[in-house]
Amino acid sequence: MPKTLIDKIWDAHTVRTEEGGRTVLYIDRQYIHEVTSPVAFAGLASRGFRVARPAQVTATADHNIPTENQHLPISEAESRTQVETLERNCAAHGIELFGIGHPRQGIVHIIGPEQGLTLPGMTVICGDSHTSTHGALGAVAFGVGTSEVEMALASQCIIQSKPLSMRISVNGPLAPGVEAKDVILYIISRISASGGTGHFIEFAGNTIRSMSMEGRLTLCNMAIECGARGGIVAPDEVTFKYLGRTDPQWLELFSDPDAVFDKEYSFDAADIPPMITWGTNPGTGIAIDGHVPANADPKALNYMGFSAGQKLLGTPVDYVFVGSCTNGRIEDLRLFAELVRGRRKAPGVVAWIVPGSKLVERQAREEGLEQILNEAGFELRQPGCSACLAMNADKVPAGKLCVSTSNRNFEGRQGPGSRTLLSGVTVAAAAALNGKITDPRDVFKQKS
């Protein structure tokens, strides 16, 4: 019987199937961080269990850590306790930890791929919904809750229903100034913030094939924002080049030509403009020069301070955030630096440029990106999740408007009362330079 790529990986990791169809699924790699792991370790201790396969677990501190002065102790007591608890748990169980100050520390979904820890054909979990990111390498990767973190620590397995399959194909060349983030914001705006629920998405088509690994990571990162368990891209030359090696088994990782998907969507890349969201879920993306829908949810409009039918262009912007597991990779910083080179940040805008990892930070410095940023009035901060979820001090104040390259625009996501507009790096750069929501095609004309 023809199989999808997801079928192939899922079936190869099935230890047994329970009554009712749930799979005892073997996990090749688990990532843990300071926020969703302490209760799992406490549960393990209360049962008297040890971590079953510490060599298959990788830890980092990312969610609540400061993005400046990382050489000093964390001043916020609860955050410090969480990070210290992670350090203790990793030491006690022999788990490799990329803690604060470690040259390979960073956001869990940035460091896994960049260090070659996530490989094609693997099953990957983490107590974080954006684990879907790792699917860009051809892995079945998804976020889980803390109970499942504990399960996998105890047994290297979890018990899950097999997801339905969905294929989203995008074909054709992307318009100038349109990036992977615009593609995924466009897809979610078309299928809605719940359109992928119950499914695992395979991204296909020549637009995806032409994307860099960084772009694919951005795409798969936000598969969860349409409700899907995860996203995956079949490994190819781009993947092998990124990893610096190949393996004969990886060449088998594709959906059979006659495999049947439970749901299929197809989009034309030429239809995708630079995107921005107006509302309080990631499905509210519109073209940068578009209008807020006439039938927009009044609760979301009220929160965001927008009215139905209005254009967003020209709206003053208070904050710009470039970073997160969505857009915190070296390619994102290169693009941002290229766009702001020789220009100046608008005086009223507070900009946080946060590399996704220490390796990205170092590379940005070595490539001269930091200097370009500084000359344009921007500063490079230190790696962490930062203003994506504002667990550290990087909080957008109530009522302030932030154009953000992160993944969620929920009420209060970037701090109580904060208002978030999601976009790609190009739209964020245009906003940072102009101090208002701007069509990047107008600002960067000569560069496109």
Place this chain on the structure above:
Amino acid sequence: MAIPKFERLTSRAVPLPTQNIDTDQIIPARFLKATERQGFGDNLFCDWRSEPDFPLNRFSGRILVAGHNFGCGSSREHAAWALVDYGFQVVVSSFFADIFRGNALNCGLLPVQVSERFLAEMFDAIDADPASEFIVDLEAQTIMILPTGASERFEIDAYKKKCLLGGLDDVDYLVSLMPEIEQYESNI
């Protein structure tokens, strides 16, 4: 670390007819800094609760009835812990986000997915009388609106049903499978 047993519940309900309620609303990220699973109930829906009209301030019950796509967004199990810690045993919606549904089942909170029509009937019943009671019967997989007698069957995975009825969680079970898991590993 067994989960509480669940068989049958008769209770009033708290209505929350908002769609796409994400886990950042259920428990905002700034409250995720604890290293224990208790105590999150105090901050359940923290940023909405400051409004005197917010349903948690006007209704009480062990059942939360919420709009379509409940629990979307972050995988934080703290959202389910906060609902349990506050005192909810059942969440009813016409649609649940995947990770939330799994997390709820793993900590003994029963997610009951009903049709849009039945959900509307539940909201109507609470509207008509906030003291309206509902019966959730896990063994029979039914939910009933007591004042009207209207009832609907809900689906639950056979394995998770067994876990909830018996108060069993997955960790002990998985560890009991270690010989089989090791067998699998030796065949990779």
